[in-house]
Amino acid sequence: MFFRRPLAIPALALVGLLLVSACTGAAQPGASTAPSAQGAPVAGGTVTIPIGADPTLNPWSPNAFVESLFINRAIFEGLTKPGKDLAPAPDLAESWTTAADGLSWTFKLRSGVKWSDGNPFSADDVAFTFNDIVLKPDLGAQNRASYAAVKTVTVVDPNTVRFDLSRKFAALPSFLAYNAGILPKHVLSANPLTTTSFNKGVPVSTGPYKVEKYTSGQSVSLVRNDNYFGSKGYLDKVVFTVVPDPNTQIAQALSGDITIMILDNKAAVDRVKTASGLSVVSRPLVQYYWLALNQTDPRFTDVRVRQAFVYAIDRQAIIKSVELGYGSIANSPITPALAAYYDPSLASKYPYDPTKAKDLLTQAGWKADANGVMQKDGKPFQFTMDVGQRGVLEPVNALIQQDLKKVGVIADLNTMEWNSYIQKDVVRREYSATVNWWTYPSDPDVFPYYHSSAAGKGFNIPGYQDPKLDDLLVQGQSASDLESRKAVYKQLQAYTSETLPYLFLWYPQEIDVVSTQLKGVPELGLRDAMHYLGEWWLAKK
Amino acid sequence: MIVFASALTFFFVNLAPGGPASIMRFDVSPEQREALIRLMGLDRPVPERYVEWLASALRGDLGTSLLTNEPVITRIGDRLPNTLTLAGSALLLSIIAGIPIGVVQAVRRGKPIDHLLSLVTAVGLSVPVFWLGIVLILLFAVSLHVLPSAGVTAAGSDTFADRLAHLALPALALATTILPTVVRFTRSSTIEVLHEDYVRTATSKGLRPFTVLTRHALRNALIPVVSAIGALVPRLIGGTVVTEQVFGWPGMGRLALEAAQGRDYPLVTGLTVVVAAIAVLASLLVDIAYTRIDPRLRLT
């Protein structure tokens, strides 16, 4: 409908590509991709990437926020990494199998891997990372909740580890590709998460590039890791500059000081497109925006009310004005980027229809008064939406407020500073409705966000509890082969789009601004593309 | 006064809703949150924590930043030179440009140049500094490609010329917060002095106007200007918060914003102490300069 024409075609091509390569394993790290029409890779050059703040060079530290992701993914390799089709690809592990009862995963590690300081890497480092860091509750490691099903990691031999599970966990290999770098035991065994000479200085890592220098407030530079097990990276240097202001990032890109970056401020895309030497590309993201209606509020427990809201919100208009068209309507938690599982038939559900919305509200027992405001038991349909000040949430809430007004629902906006917002809506769950998003590993296992056990204090923010949904979620975790998982998740998508535990809004796409000189970057979101830093190269001008 | 400020800030910040950003993440589970709170010692009562902080502060240890686990002193120390460079350059710029402009205005009082400069000064006083910053970036960095748009140095190199180029726009923007005031003060002070008897005497004695100006008038005209500049230093420091944000300048202003939003209690308190100390130091320096310039005060 309102899709930008020029984007529709490459987007479809991308999805097509993903579907085709769904079942193949990814290429070996370090090997160069087929140069195709780009010419042969040449060595040399410096790539500059902006980040928003000083990074914390430790993927498991609770202080590692968005700005740390890029470097951490590049230098700290995990057992697996996102493949070019987003399925888990080998990284520090060459292969993996699950036991017949599904209660363990065994990973065969690559041999001959060395840390950047020359010490050898082994299964002990993997066991250390998980047993002594991630699974230790007192340390408060990040992403710990993702590994709730892991009891312990056992060293079978110097090149083999086994993850012993408390329940079936089909998604483990995918989760291990998501911000799960392995840390060196010989450096951090005394103080795994707060060694500042490591986190804020020069850490020891296994990737093709290692940290050369960390200048607080300014930049972190990477150079080739001479101890890397694979082929040498082409680039001489990779510099991450600290540029907190998104406009300044754009200004730097326009003046040629930046090689590649994510365009957070999509509004500037037209301006950037006109610049010579830069190209703008859209990339898939495993992310979706949602509106959570607190299920402890009886007005929101009627599914017709939830469906009415979705009909009332003009999601395409939101995508057009806030995401500049770079996104698609969402009707389930599985994103199009997970091409193997995504069900495109649901995409046209809940078209924008305020009349239908009003009908559904009437069916649910609401009646419009003289001013058009919906009433029940003498009370108007009015509530407060908490708005966290981050990203696009403010304009999105403004649009939703207006859309709801048109069908007689009054949503008052309470804009809050992010920290206080988290305190109120997430920690204390004192909210009626709020808009936010989920980003998750490249696997359809969305158990933590939808299971009834996660209501209240867990990540099931709306607090939606449904045994049928629980059942589907557990099935998805237990199924071991691709085909059965696909079937389960197809059912899950259909079910959630009908029952709307969260009101699904849209799947955003990422826009990257790339210098035309930069080649070899896989067509993945920039965070995922960081795993392939060894393949990037700069063409001579 | 510093202790008072630190106490006020400590209690105040700890009252803020929310907690350190590392536990205020969307993807943190309740168990993680509890573990982190215990690790950071935030489960103890506020007065107890303040006393502990004060004790170590008096020994020179301002605590550990909650968000990076580095000592607060290190974090502030990383940023302090940058802010001082920025503020110092802006101050220098305001003095070097502001005083002559004010003098020119005083001497040519009532003439078109005076009116023109008054207008420019007034506009400078009224423009929001962050708006000016964006405009400068768009003009000089993006359109004209003459000056860099952010940061202290370029990614690859670090020469003096490079640093100077990066300093130019932010210093200019920051200077506009006090330059107009310096100009006005100089202007009015010089005008007053020029009406004084001794100036008229000097002129009637046949001395050239320029000599009168520099040898006799300026000395006295600048006295109130010096104290005025001293009073402007706090405004300058406050202005660094926004200027650093616009230009991506890694200074204390930005650090303060991050620390406040991230509820990094030790860092915020530490910053307050440092900023208050700087303010006190600055006013002390101004007092000293004042006594130097004004011979009448030397005896007190």
Next chain:
Amino acid sequence: MSRLGVGALIVLGLVALLALAGPVLWTIAPETTDPLHGLAGPSALHPLGTDELGRDMLSRLLHGSRVTLLVGVAAMLAAILIGVFVGAIAGFRGGWIDGVLMRFTDAMLAVPAFFFILVVITVLGPGVATLILVIGALSWMPVARVVYGETLRWKTAEFVVAAVSLGASGPRLLLRHILPQVIPSLIVSATLGVAFAILTESAVSYLGLGVQPPLPSWGNMLQRAQLYVFTAPALAIYPGLAITVVVLAFNFLGDGLRDALDPRRRR
């Protein structure tokens, strides 16, 4: 008063008129969105175009003027209240009260206001009331200084001495005889105070800590507009220009009044 001052007064009168009557006469609501027609240029329906969500810029500017002026004037009033209180009492009473109060004033003057505004707002949460309080609490010092000086001056004036001999004393003396003399300087401080308050509000709202959306203020309009500075600079130009013009007018007015009311400067 100088022509510039008179001109400024006229401009401000116009602005006040627009702020009061504008939103009543121009009936398009400032928060009505029309996302499919965002970032539109000027048209018959939207003389100043629309913002990124299709909201009418003119309406937002008019409603925003109310908020910005409200914050500016209210903060100034708060500052004046505190400043008069501190300065008058210090000047009138003298002695150790004088010493303590003026030391306190000096100490507060040495504090970089913006830093503390940041911390306080982070604690108390953003919002119009907090903003007014905070800006007022950090800008009363120049007022106190002026009132202090004036109080000292007028304390020894003939008519005051006369009133004292007739039995007037204490608060009555202060309020009835001295303070009225201070009013002219207060007016000057007031106009400059509004200018400062408006600039501070815009800076704080720019950082996201001031007036919260969807309530428009010129400051927070600039915050969102920053994202569109490359594609639709008009979004930033209108509020930025509005702030500059109003602040400029207040500054000129203050200067004009000061020149007019200060006997030493009269030509």
